[in-house]
Amino acid sequence: MKNERGMxxxxxxxxxxxxxxxxxxxPARPWEVSARAAVSPIGTAKNCIFVLLSGGPSHTDxxxxxxxxxxxxxxNPTRYKDLLFPQGLFPKLAEQADSLALLxxxxxxxxxxxxxxxxxxIARNPASGLAKIAPHLGAVVAMELSxxxxxxxxxxxxxxxxxxxxxxxxxxxxxxxxxxxxGGGGLGNTAHxxxxxxxxxxxxxxxxxDAEARAGFDQAPEVQNMASYNLxxxxxxxxxxxxxxxxxxxxxxxxxxxxxxxxxxxxxxxxLRSNLGTRFVQITQGGWDNHTGIYTGALNPVSAASVGRQFxxxxxxxxxxxxxxxxxxETLIVAVGEFGRTxxxxxxxxxxxxxxxxxALMAGARIRGGRAIGSTNAEGSATxxxxxxxxxxxxxxxxxxxxxxxxxxxWATVRRDDPTGRGFxxxxxxxxxxxxxxxxxxx
Numbered sequence: 001m002k003n004e005r006g007m008x009x010x011x012x013x014x015x016x017x018x019x020x021x022x023x024x025x026x027p028a029r030p031w032e033v034s035a036r037a038a039v040s041p042i043g044t045a046k047n048c049i050f051v052l053l054s055g056g057p058s059h060t061d062x063x064x065x066x067x068x069x070x071x072x073x074x075x076n077p078t079r080y081k082d083l084l085f086p087q088g089l090f091p092k093l094a095e096q097a098d099s100l101a102l103l104x105x106x107x108x109x110x111x112x113x114x115x116x117x118x119x120x121x122i123a124r125n126p127a128s129g130l131a132k133i134a135p136h137l138g139a140v141v142a143m144e145l146s147x148x149x150x151x152x153x154x155x156x157x158x159x160x161x162x163x164x165x166x167x168x169x170x171x172x173x174x175x176x177x178x179x180x181x182x183g184g185g186g187l188g189n190t191a192h193x194x195x196x197x198x199x200x201x202x203x204x205x206x207x208x209x210d211a212e213a214r215a216g217f218d219q220a221p222e223v224q225n226m227a228s229y230n231l232x233x234x235x236x237x238x239x240x241x242x243x244x245x246x247x248x249x250x251x252x253x254x255x256x257x258x259x260x261x262x263x264x265x266x267x268x269x270x271x272l273r274s275n276l277g278t279r280f281v282q283i284t285q286g287g288w289d290n291h292t293g294i295y296t297g298a299l300n301p302v303s304a305a306s307v308g309r310q311f312x313x314x315x316x317x318x319x320x321x322x323x324x325x326x327x328x329x330e331t332l333i334v335a336v337g338e339f340g341r342t343x344x345x346x347x348x349x350x351x352x353x354x355x356x357x358x359x360a361l362m363a364g365a366r367i368r369g370g371r372a373i374g375s376t377n378a379e380g381s382a383t384x385x386x387x388x389x390x391x392x393x394x395x396x397x398x399x400x401x402x403x404x405x406x407x408x409x410x411w412a413t414v415r416r417d418d419p420t421g422r423g424f425x426x427x428x429x430x431x432x433x434x435x436x437x438x439x440x441x442x443x
Contacts, residue, residue, distance in 0.1 A: 039405075039410055039411065039412050039437075041404065041405040041406075041407070041408045041409055041410060041411070041438075042365075042405045042406050042408070042438065042440065042443055043405075043406070043407070043408030044329075044330070044332075044365045044366040044367075044406055044443070045330055045331060045332040045364070045365035045406040045407050045408075046145075046279070046330040046331070046407075047272050047278075047279050047280070047281070047327070047330065047331045047332070048138075048141060048279070048280050048281070048331070048332045048333075048334065048403055048406070048407060049268050049272075049281045049282075049283065049318070049331060049332070049333045049334070049364075050137070050138065050280065050281070050282045050283070050334050050403070051282075051283045051284075051285065051311075051315065051333070051334065051335040051336070052117070052120075052121070052162075052282060052283070052284045052285070052336070052337070053285055053288050053311070053335060053336065053337035054113075054117060054284055054285065054286045054287075054288060054289075054337065054338070055113070055286055055287060055288030055289030055290070055337065055338075056113070056116075056288055056289060056337045056338050056339045056340060056341060056354060056358070057288040057337045057340070057341070057358075058288075058290060058294065058299065058340065058341040058352050059104075059340035059341065059357065059358045059359035059380060060340075060341075060343050060379075060380035061075075061086065061089070061294070061299050061341075061352075062086065062089070062090075062299075062308070062359070063102045063103075063104065063359035063360065063361050064102065064104045064359040064372075064376055064380055065077055065084050065085060065086050066343065066344075066376075066378070066379065066380045067084075068344065068345070069345075070295075070344075070345050070346055071295075072088075072295050072301065074088045074089075074301040074302050075087075075088045075089055075301055076088035076301075078094065080094065080097035080098070080370060081097070081098070081370040081371065082370065082371045082372060083097055083100065083102060083370060083371065083372060085097060085100075086301070088301040089299060089301045089308045089309065089312065090308070090311075090312040090316070091312060091316075092312045092313055092315070092316025092317060092320075093312050093315060093316045093319075094316075095316060095320070096316055096319045096320065096363070096369075097369070097370060098369050098370040099319065099328075099363050099364070099367075099369035099370070100361060100362075100363050100369050100370065101361070101362045101363065101367050101368065101369050101371060101372070101373060101442050102359060102360070102361055102362075102371075102372045102373070103359060103360040103361075103362065103372075103373045103374060103387075103394055103399075103439065104359045104372050104373065104374045104375050104376055104383075104387070105373065105374025105375070105376070105383040105385070105386045105387050105388070105393055105394050106336070106357075106358045106359055106360050106374075106393065106394045106395075106399070107356050107357055107358065107383065107393035107394070107395065108120075108338060108339035108340070108356045108357075108358055108396065109125065109356075109395065109396065110339075110356075111339060111354040111355075111356060113289070113338060114126075115127070116338035116339050116396075117165070117338040118131075118165065118166055119338070119396050120336060120338060120396040120399065120400070121136050121137055121138075121165060121166045122134040122135070122136060122137065122166050122169075123137060123396060123397050123400035123401070123426070123427050123428070124397070124428050128428075129420075129422075130418070130420065130422065130424060130428075133169050133170040133418060133419060133420065133424070134166065134169045134170075134424075135166070135167070135168050135169030135170065135171045135175070135176075136157070136165070136166040136167060136168070136169070136176070136177060136282075137280075137400050137403060138157040138159070138177060138280035138282055139157055139166075139167065139168045139169060139171050139175045139176055139177070140171075140175075140404070140409070140426055141156075141157065141279055141280040141403070141404075141407055141409065142155075142156035142157040142174075142175040142176075142279060142280055143156075143171055143172075143175045144407070144409045145279040145280075145407060145409075146175070146277065146279065151275065151276055151277055152276075152277035153239065153241065153242065153276040153277055154178075154242065154245070154271065154274070154276040154277050154278045155174075155177075155178035155277070155278065156175065156277055156278060156279050156280065157175060157176065157177050157178065157278070157279070157280045157282075158177070158178045158180060158267075158271060158278050158280075158281050158282075159177035159178065159179050159180070159281075159282045159284070160180055160181065160182060160264035160267055160268065160281065160282065160283045160284070161181050161182075161260055161261070161264045161283060161284045161285065162177070162179055162282065162284040163284075165177075165284075170418055170419055170424070177282065180246070180267070181260070181264075182246055182263045182264060182266070182267040183263060184246075184247060184248040184249065184250075184252070184253055184263060184266070185246075185247065186243050186246050186247045187242060187243065187245070187246040241274060241276060242276070244270070244274070245267065245270040245271055245273075245274050245276070246267060246270070248263075248266050248267075248270070252266055253266070255317060256313060256314050256317050256318070257304065257309070257310050257312075257313025257314050257317070258304075259305075259310040259313070259314065261283065261285045261310045261311060261314045262310060262313055262314040262317075264283040264285075264314070265283065265314035265315060265317065265318040266318075267281075268281040268283060268318060269318055269321050269322065269325070272322070272325075272327050272331060273325060273327070279407075285307070285310070285311060287307035288307060288337055290341065290351050290352055291347070291349060291351040291352070291353060292349040292350060292351040293349070293350050293351060294346060294350065294351045294352055295346075295350065296350070311335075315333075315335065318333075319333065319363060319364075322364070328363075328364050329364065329365065329366050330364075330365065331364045331365060332362070332364050332365035332367075332403060332406040332407065333361075333362065333363040333364045333365075334360065334361070334362055334399070334403060335360065335361040335362075336358070336360035336361070336399060337358060339354055339355060339356055339357075339358050340354075340355045340356070340357045340358030340359065340380075341353060341354065341355050342354070342355050343355065343357075343379045343380040343381045344379050355381065357376060357380065357381055357382055357383070360394075360399060362402075362442060365406045366443065367442045367443060368442065368443060372387070373387040373388060373394075373439060373441055373442065374386050374387030374388065374394065375387065387441065388439050388440075388441045389440070389441065390437065394439060395436065397427050397428065397430075397435075397436035398436050398437060398438065398439060399439075400427060401426075401427045401430065401436055401437050401438045402438040402439050402442065404426060404427070404438070405437075405438035405440070406438075409426070410426075411426050411427045411430055411436075411437065411438065412425075412426070412427065412430040412431040412434075412437075413425070413426045413431070414426075414431050
């Protein structure tokens with residue numbers, strides 16, 4: 001008992017040290033929203049699955065297919081209503097063609113991976129003044145929607161297969177991404193090596209020590225945040241509901257393509273099925289930076305192990321399962337990279353280089369599928385028809401505004417609780433100038 005009490009004290013002081021080193025250095029701020037523009041969010045979705053295709057997929061080989069002499073016959077370009085689609089590369093998604101909306105007038109701001117990848121996740125230039133405190137798109141969704149969740153056992157924002165990136169910004173850490181790389185064997189680090197009884201004894205001892213040590217500090221928001229953080233972690237331990245979300249067998253892995261991306265798609269489905277509080281799921285899939293050997297490697301239709309086929313097996317099966325579960329119409333699905341790739345004949349290394357023009361896929365949330373929004377010129381290098389009311393290229397800010405709108409969130413919100421005191425806009429210049437907004441034509 002003496003050793004356990006000593007261990008409890010050490011645990012408490014480690015927690016306290018983290019608080020002093022982190023939270024106590026932040027300026028005090030009221031949690032409020034001071035301005036809202038008069039906008040009308042669509043509000044058709046309860047959840048969002050945001051697929052980040054890291055590296056920049058070739059839009060003219062995927063969501064804005066432009067066949068040419070260079071394209072392998074195995075791509076099997078097939079028309080589904082208004083969509084020309086690479087059925088050979090994406091056979092599972094082709095089965096869902098009636099539900100797909102392909103945004104073909106999208107254009108990135110920069111050709112640097114890290115810059116553009118962060119841009120699409122925080123809805124602003126990462127080099128801008130407020131970027132350092134900007135929360136991830138998912139953190140905003142988590143903060144706005146977690147209060148609407150019936151049960152909050154799991155974190156509201158779960159990021160799968162990500163190696164890092166934007167997090168909670170200046171928001172409380174509880175709204176930041178909970179990182180997991182699922183393999184089907186359950187959620188790691190949620191059991192004590194000495195068993196549940198020993199854990200409960202030590203956890204209760206920690207609570208007792210915390211209660212004694214916090215005397216006089218209970219009203220401090222930093223202390224309350226730390227207590228909430230510990231409680232949220234405790235809810236993940238020894239919970240069969242949580243275990244089921246992150247546990248799946250070999251047959252299920254095979255159905256989703258036997259890949260890390262497929263495992264993440266299974267987990268995303270399970271997170272929404274469980275209804276345990278997760279509202280925003282990001283899945284990151286790398287491997288799209290295809291400067292060399294694009295048709296023999298990443299976009300090889302005859303190889304189930306290629307990046308393109310793994311994407312298809314995972315997302316196509318996920319969409320089918322969400323439909324079976326009755327969750328598809330209340331879940332917004334987005335798939336987008338940081339930019340597109342050069343068009344026409346591949347480069348001297350049989351690959352494609354960086355290009356600002358790109359395309360995105362959206363589905364679910366009662367979006368009208370089987371069609372494209374906007375179009376590009378014959379080569380796919382520039383927008384020919386924008387396809388939406390603002391009559392310009394769709395930018396990352398517009399994509400994020402579309403996510404907010406679908407989830408019933410006012411994208412023109414301006415918060416007055418940021419550390420700089422300048423006011424933090426969910427989408428820059430949306431409130432003051434109506435510069436960006438959702439692609440309402442999707443509905």
